[in-house]
Amino acid sequence: MAFxxxxxxxxxxxxCIKKMLxxxxxxxxxLETVESLTPFDEGxxxxxxxxxxxxxxxxxIRCPKKCNCVFCKTETELYYSHNVYCESIExxxxxxxxxxxxxxxxxxxxxxxxxSLDNNSFQELTFLQTLNLISNNLKYNTIGIDAFRGLHNLRxxxxxxxxxxxxxxxxxxxxxxxxxxxxxxxxxxTIHPKVFNHCKKLIKIDLTRNTIENILSGTFQNLPDLKxxxxxxxxxxxxxxxxxxxxxxxxxxxxxxxxxTTIEEDAGLQNxxxxxxxxxxxxxxxxxxxxxxxxxxxxxxxxxxxxxNNRTNCSTSPHSKxxxxxxxxxxxxxxxxxxxxxxxxxxxxSASVVLAITIGCxxxxxxxxxxRYWNQRRxxxxxxxxxxxxxxxxxxxxxxxxxxxxxxxxxDQQWVLKxxxxxxxxxxxxxxxxxxxxxxxxxxxxxxxxxAVKFSRKxxxxxSKHFAKSEWCNFELEMARMRMFDSHEDILxxxxxxxxxxxxxxxLLHKILTTTTxxxxxxxxxxxxxxxxxxxxxLLSPNCPKNRLLAGNP
Numbered sequence: 001m002a003f004x005x006x007x008x009x010x011x012x013x014x015x016c017i018k019k020m021l022x023x024x025x026x027x028x029x030x031l032e033t034v035e036s037l038t039p040f041d042e043g044x045x046x047x048x049x050x051x052x053x054x055x056x057x058x059x060x061i062r063c064p065k066k067c068n069c070v071f072c073k074t075e076t077e078l079y080y081s082h083n084v085y086c087e088s089i090e091x092x093x094x095x096x097x098x099x100x101x102x103x104x105x106x107x108x109x110x111x112x113x114x115x116s117l118d119n120n121s122f123q124e125l126t127f128l129q130t131l132n133l134i135s136n137n138l139k140y141n142t143i144g145i146d147a148f149r150g151l152h153n154l155r156x157x158x159x160x161x162x163x164x165x166x167x168x169x170x171x172x173x174x175x176x177x178x179x180x181x182x183x184x185x186x187x188x189x190t191i192h193p194k195v196f197n198h199c200k201k202l203i204k205i206d207l208t209r210n211t212i213e214n215i216l217s218g219t220f221q222n223l224p225d226l227k228x229x230x231x232x233x234x235x236x237x238x239x240x241x242x243x244x245x246x247x248x249x250x251x252x253x254x255x256x257x258x259x260x261t262t263i264e265e266d267a268g269l270q271n272x273x274x275x276x277x278x279x280x281x282x283x284x285x286x287x288x289x290x291x292x293x294x295x296x297x298x299x300x301x302x303x304x305x306x307x308x309n310n311r312t313n314c315s316t317s318p319h320s321k322x323x324x325x326x327x328x329x330x331x332x333x334x335x336x337x338x339x340x341x342x343x344x345x346x347x348x349x350s351a352s353v354v355l356a357i358t359i360g361c362x363x364x365x366x367x368x369x370x371x372r373y374w375n376q377r378r379x380x381x382x383x384x385x386x387x388x389x390x391x392x393x394x395x396x397x398x399x400x401x402x403x404x405x406x407x408x409x410x411x412d413q414q415w416v417l418k419x420x421x422x423x424x425x426x427x428x429x430x431x432x433x434x435x436x437x438x439x440x441x442x443x444x445x446x447x448x449x450x451x452a453v454k455f456s457r458k459x460x461x462x463x464s465k466h467f468a469k470s471e472w473c474n475f476e477l478e479m480a481r482m483r484m485f486d487s488h489e490d491i492l493x494x495x496x497x498x499x500x501x502x503x504x505x506x507x508l509l510h511k512i513l514t515t516t517t518x519x520x521x522x523x524x525x526x527x528x529x530x531x532x533x534x535x536x537x538x539l540l541s542p543n544c545p546k547n548r549l550l551a552g553n554p
Contacts, residue, residue, distance in 0.1 A: 064095030082127070087111050094121055103127045110134035110158075119144035122151055130156040140167035149174050160184040167191075168207075173198045179225075185209040193218040204228040208254075211235055215243060223247040232279070233257045241266035248272060254279040256306075262290040270297060281307040285314035287330045289337035295330050402433040404493075404539055405456035407476040409466035415497060416462060428536055445472065453479045458539050459491050463518070464498040468505050477508060493538045494518035 063069035067086040082105035086095060092113045100107070102124055114136040121144070122128060128151055138159065148154070154175050159165070165186035172178065178199045188210035196202060202223050212234040220229065226247045236258040244250060250272050260283040263269065269278075285291060291314065298305060305312070312327045364371065404424065408416050416434065424430040432438075433456050439448040449472070453459060459480040467473045480492055496518050502510050519534045 062099055062101060064099045066091070067095065069101065082106060084108065087132075097122070097124045100125065106130040108132045109136070112136055114138065116142035117144060117147035119146040120149050121147050123149055126150055126153065128154055130154075132156075132158045133162070134158050135161040137164070138162040139164050140169055143169070143171060145169065145171060146174075147171055151175055153177050155179045158182040159186065162186045168195050170195045170197070172196065175199055177201055179203045182206045183210075188212050190214075191216065191219055195219070196223060199223070201225050204230075206230040207234070208232040209234075213237065215240060217241065217243070219243070220247055221245045225249060227251045227274075229253045231255050231258070235259050237261065239263055239267040242268050244268050244272060249274050251275060252277040254306075256281040256283070256311075258282075259284050261286045262288075263294040264290065265293040265297075270301075275303050277304050277306065279306040281311035283312070285312070285327060287314040287316045287325055287327075289332070289335055291327075291330065292332040292335070292337050295327065295332050298327070400457050401431075401455040402438075402452070402457065403430040404458045404460045405433040405452040406460050406462065407467075407473060407480070408462035409464060409470045409473055411466040412462055412464050412497065420462070420495075423532060424535075424539075428532075430539060446475070449476050450479060453483055457491070458493050459483075460539070461492065461494045461512075463494060463496045463500070463509070463513075465500055465504055468500065468509055474506060474508065477512065481508070481512070490541070492516055493535070495521060495535065497521040 064084065064086055066089040067084055069084050082101075082103065084100060084104050084106070085108045087108045088111040090113055091109075092115060094109060094114055094117065104125055105127055107122075107125065107128055107130065110132045111134065114133065115138065117138065122131070131151070131154060139162075148157075148171055151174055155177055157172075157175070157178060157180070160182050161184070163186060165183070166189060168183065168188055168191045170192050172181075172195060176198055179201055180203060181199075184206055185208075188207065189212060191207070191212060193216040196205075196219065200223065203225050204227065205220075206228075208230050209232070212231065213236065215231075215236060215238075217240045220226070220243055222245070224246065227249055229250060229252070232254045233256075236255065237260065239255075239260070241264075245268060248271065251274050253272075253275065254277075256279045260280065262285060263280070269275070298308065308328060309326070314325050314327050314330055316325055406416060406420065413436075421432060421434065425432055433452045435448070435452075438452070439445075440451075453476070459476070461467070461473075461477065461480075483489065484491055492512065494512065494516055496513075497520075505513070519531060519538065522528050522531050
């Protein structure tokens with residue numbers, strides 16, 4: 001019974017103690033709530049309000065609609081706690097500047113529907129140190145180039161999860177105090193190389209989970225305070241030369257999950273003397289000569305390279321998509337990548353090709369006229385044979401139609417019409433074949449020339465500088481020469497109406513003039529009689545007898 005009374009007494013005491021503790025805790029919570037929701041006096045010097053625009057607040061204090069600001073009052077002035085919270089209130093544009101306290105230091109605008117930033121959007125907020133724009137609808141073409149003008153004291157800027165931002169343009173020229181920049185998961189493909197030119201106090205840049213393909217030269221140069229650079233989960237294929245020049249305080253850099261095939265010496269990693277951590281796992285490295293420097297650097301550096309043993313692999317074939325060889329197992333010495341080997345493998349074959357081409361060009365130039373002559377003869381012979389096969393039957397001694405076929409250049413036509421043709425046809429009764437009169441209209445020129453050569457007893461060449469340059473005259477000369485060889489006939493008569501040097505003649509014409517007696521035209525009247533006598537004798541020389549001329553043929 002005594003034991004039972006003692007146990008009941010103990011129970012009552014415990015109950016009383018517990019009840020007293022509950023009362024004390026309740027009073028403490030109530031006091032805390034009152035202090036946060038009602039004016040709080042500390043020695044009658046400081047009174048703070050948890051201010052909401054729709055609630056009870058001092059009348060002369062401003063705060064953006066729907067946002068949350070905290071204000072305090074002393075005996076002499078009213079001020080706020082430098083924080084403005086406008087997060088998750090579904091606004092589509094930033095609040096007007098005249099509704100935001102001018103000395104705000106921390107401005108939170110995350111998780112809204114803000115789609116644009118006009119120029120000078122924060123110009124009056126010169127004390128701002130933190131700006132949070134995470135998870136909005138910003139795009140590069142809806143952000144004014146001077147949107148962040150005036151934010152000289154801004155230290156932290158967050159723009160993550162603006163999924164369609166796409167490009168990073170030079171918006172940050174006024175952010176001379178910026179230390180931390182976060183632009184993750186924004187669909188970035190392009191970074192303007194001058195975007196950080198004025199941000200000399202940057203300590204951390206985080207651009208992970210974008211689709212950046214190229215790092216342009218100069219983007220991360222001249223950032224003397226930069227320590228942390230994160231470029232994970234992009235599509236970067238290479239690191240340009242001297243990418244981190246004058247950014248020598250870099251300590252941590254991450255480039256994992258990109259498309260790097262190599263990191264070359266001119267990228268400058270060896271110059272980052274304070275680098276402590278590097279992550280290049282899950283890239284597309286190729287185990288070739290381009291990777292030699294990086295592989296050797298891995299073996300000598302004191303930098304901690306994350307996952308170098310199991311997730312940093314390379315491919316042994318340039319076309320293979322299997323990256324199953326550990327980069328540490330890659331032995332560059334087996335590839336013979338020394339400079340001497342490169343000279344043997346590339347320079348010598350290249351030099352041989354260049355030498356062969358040079359010799360070929362010299363030979364072509366040296367024998368260019370012979371080659372041209374050979375090609376011209378080959379082409380004209382084939383054309384002449386085709387015409388012969390398609391035209392009238394070969395000359396058989398009975399099918400002569402003309403005494404002379406006159407070959408001349410059109411620039412010498414006046415001499416042929418006024419001097420040669422009257423003297424031979426009128427005064428000496430020769431029947432001439434001249435193109436303007438005797439060629440069949442509508443027939444191919446080559447066919448007319450072939451027929452004229454076939455059916456003429458002689459071929460008279462009126463040689464001048466214009467004749468030497470004419471392709472058709474050379475064609476006529478070549479066919480006459482082939483008839484000489486094919487029929488064993490002496491049919492060529494050469495009249496030189498203009499003095500020429502051997503350099504001005506094609507090879508075939510030069511050979512004709514050196515092996516055939518030619519007649520020079522005389523301008524002096526007293527000497528022209530001898531010219532006509534020589535020409536008449538040459539035209540009457542034995543070849544196809546004149547009595548075989550077909551009477552009545554035109």
